[in-house]
Amino acid sequence: MTMLRKLGAAAGAAALSAALAAPASAVDLQFFFPVAVGGKAAQTIEELTADYVAQNPGVNIEAVYAGSYQDTITKTLTAARGGEPPQLAVILSVDMFTLIEEDAIMPFDDLIETDEERAWLDAFYPAFMENSQTGGKTYGIPFQRSTPVLYWNKEAFAEAGLDPETPPATWEEMVEFGKTLTKRDGDGNVTQWGVRIPSSGFPYWLFQGLTTQNDVIIASGDGDETYFDDPRVVEALQYLVDLSTVHEVMQPGIIEWGATPKAFFEGQTAMMWTTTGNLTNVRNNAPFDFGVAMLPANKRRGAPTGGGNFFIFKDSTDEQKEASLDFIKWISAPAQAARWSIATGYVAPRPDAWETPEMKAYVADFPPALVARDQLEFAVAELSTYQNQRITTIFNDALEAAITGQKEPAEALAEAQAQADRILRAYR
Amino acid sequence: MSALDASNGAAAAAPPARFDVDRALNTAGAWALGILWFLPLIYAVWTAIHPGEFATRFELFAPLTVENFVNAWTAAPFARYFLNTVLLVTFILAGQFVLCTLAAYAFARFRFPGSSVLFTLVLLQLLVMPDILIVENYATMRMLGLVDTIVAIGLPYVASGFGIFLLRQTFMTVPKELEEAARVEGAGPIGVLWKVYVPLAKPTYLAYGLVSVSHHWNNFLWPLIITNSVETRPVTVGLSIFSAVDQGIDWSIITAATLMTSGPLLIAFLLFQRQFVQSFMRAGIK
Structure with missing residues (x-):
């Protein structure tokens, strides 16, 4: 019944579009996108797509909401293996190697021709391109990209006798401030923790902040080697574990991601590490004055990047590929990148987007939005390898074992490295 | 508490000497499982009909709202x-x-x-x-x-x-x-x-x-x-x-x-x- 109706609608739409588009060159594109920051992001993507279609009558783009990042890669790979991939999609930048191995995507280098287009590839922040290029070719265009930052509760700082305008700048300061900020009631139960670094689901991401600050990279750019058992990685994990066990400034055990902003709003923690994707949420919901800072430094400053890139799929006609490239160029242009960044809190991925009047007005009104951008200078690629799902699972399991006290950090990481080696050997 | 009620009930129905342990355990188990099953649902109802700031706090006379349903x-x-x-x-x-x-x-x-x-x-x-x-x-x-x-x-x-x-x-x-x-x-x-x-x-x-x-x-x-x-x-x-x-x-x-x-x-x-x-x-x- 419904199928019939749909068929009828499709036939009607086909007839209509045939009537409208005089030249037979109407290109249909299917575009899968995930949403990781609430309902408004989906709406903004759909609006942007509609705007593009309105300006380009020869192109029809069907923007398809595809669930979480995880759902989107599943849906895309299923469609690709089933012989009907979308023409373009936004997928986690770290899934690049997976998509290459599946032979699903193509490098942008094969599509760009003019010098102007080559300049376009160079217009993005280099930190975001690290996860988008391999073997000298560009496979992804940064779009909904993020990086973790530190949020602090200024009222709690003032109450504890700290300067409410000064966040911790180093690991030592974070422990020191944390001790001052941790409050206990008469029975010794903690009513306010010093800091909260969530570790559920994908602990590796925030942990990569710590490893980078300890001046170590955990995977090679070719995606075929990891360095989980490096002494500096072990040291970083020991620091994370010590926050709960030795210094007692962080809730012990696995800490939930989803519940972290709420815990911050409720005053259960005075500082939290989480993604810039939360900026708008915190701005709207924190009942106190808050600050946003770069993550504290140790041997150096550092943070991973995160989030999704645009990919173009191989199995399409040349017209479709060209139209996809044109759409991506349009949506990543400064005006659109700024609009997207303001609506969601994601970091606009190129410097000139920050020079647009809209963006300038936005940051003048809300300076914390600049912190993530300024941190990009110190940012590194998010952990990404061949067999990425398996490797990150191994690494996450090792981190969780150390955080919950089942294994010593050195032991857990050595085991993880051995397992990763067994999987990645085939790709070297 | 319900387990106590249940066992009291069983004890009152039969003379104390023939206290039916099996039955009391069954009743207690059923109540425990029932409450366990019901807890998330109660929490869901509580959270859904109150404003966001009461999601993790219990106050008997917290203001009621249907706004969450409208937003959803x-x-x-x-x-x-x-x-x-x-x-x-x-x-x-x-x-x-x-x-x-x-x-x-x-x-x-x-x-x-x-x-x-x-x-x-x-x-x-x-x-x-x-x-x-x-x-x-x-x-x-x-x-x-x-x-x-x-x-x-x-x-x-x-x-x-x-x-x-x-x-x-x-x-x-x-x-x-x-x-x-x-x-x-x-x-x-x-x-x-x-x-x-x-x-x-x-x-x-x-x-x-x-x-x-x-x-x-x-x-x-x-x-x-x-x-x-x-x-x-x-x-x-x-x-x-x-x-x-x-x-x-x-x-x-x-x-x-x-x-x-x-x-x-x-x-x-x-x-x-x-x-x-x-x-x-x-x-x-x-």
Whole structure:
């Protein structure tokens, strides 16, 4: 019944579009996108797509909401293996190697021709391109990209006798401030923790902040080697574990991601590490004055990047590929990148987007939005390898074992490295 | 506390010397499990009808609000999603009843070459997780030109191995004499099925129908993968936009949306509770 109706609608739409588009060159594109920051992001993507279609009558783009990042890669790979991939999609930048191995995507280098287009590839922040290029070719265009930052509760700082305008700048300061900020009631139960670094689901991401600050990279750019058992990685994990066990400034055990902003709003923690994707949420919901800072430094400053890139799929006609490239160029242009960044809190991925009047007005009104951008200078690629799902699972399991006290950090990481080696050997 | 009440009740009913430990334990266990099952639901109701700041705080006289439901309802085209889900579960259930009944009848009462091999194959289907077949199913749906239709969501589940097995076992327990009597009256094979087997298997149909409807009402991954448009997607896909972990979860809205989407099932279960429980018991006892 419904199928019939749909068929009828499709036939009607086909007839209509045939009537409208005089030249037979109407290109249909299917575009899968995930949403990781609430309902408004989906709406903004759909609006942007509609705007593009309105300006380009020869192109029809069907923007398809595809669930979480995880759902989107599943849906895309299923469609690709089933012989009907979308023409373009936004997928986690770290899934690049997976998509290459599946032979699903193509490098942008094969599509760009003019010098102007080559300049376009160079217009993005280099930190975001690290996860988008391999073997000298560009496979992804940064779009909904993020990086973790530190949020602090200024009222709690003032109450504890700290300067409410000064966040911790180093690991030592974070422990020191944390001790001052941790409050206990008469029975010794903690009513306010010093800091909260969530570790559920994908602990590796925030942990990569710590490893980078300890001046170590955990995977090679070719995606075929990891360095989980490096002494500096072990040291970083020991620091994370010590926050709960030795210094007692962080809730012990696995800490939930989803519940972290709420815990911050409720005053259960005075500082939290989480993604810039939360900026708008915190701005709207924190009942106190808050600050946003770069993550504290140790041997150096550092943070991973995160989030999704645009990919173009191989199995399409040349017209479709060209139209996809044109759409991506349009949506990543400064005006659109700024609009997207303001609506969601994601970091606009190129410097000139920050020079647009809209963006300038936005940051003048809300300076914390600049912190993530300024941190990009110190940012590194998010952990990404061949067999990425398996490797990150191994690494996450090792981190969780150390955080919950089942294994010593050195032991857990050595085991993880051995397992990763067994999987990645085939790709070297 | 309820455990105490229960044991007090048992103690009062019988003389203290014959205190029925077994019964008291059973009652206590049932209460404990019942409360455990009910807790998330109570939390969901509490959070959904109060403003966000009371999500993790209990205050008896916290202000009530329906705003969470309004926000959830407007965040996605839920009216359309509900219609799609209803169409979907109806289509699947109707298909399953027809196909499983005919197949089960054949396996239960007819001898034909290869019947045991075929039945083994049907049983093997029980061992295969549907998620493994997602890619194959996608390719099939694409070949049939059904991608992004409600039919495509339901089709892979219509020939249910579990349904065939369950109905076959039920049909096998029907006394042969009833069938013979019907045949003497002049009923053909289809007449016998319709007049004898189906009416006697009613409790099984009801129990199986409940399991099937609730399973497909809640199914998420396959519908998400095979559909692309609002016109075909079920409520679970609409619900998923609230679980955006990057931004932290807004419990008030997510519980309101969950209550909304699971509401029809819960209400149906409460209305037909007696029939469901009885049908499960009858289907099991036979």
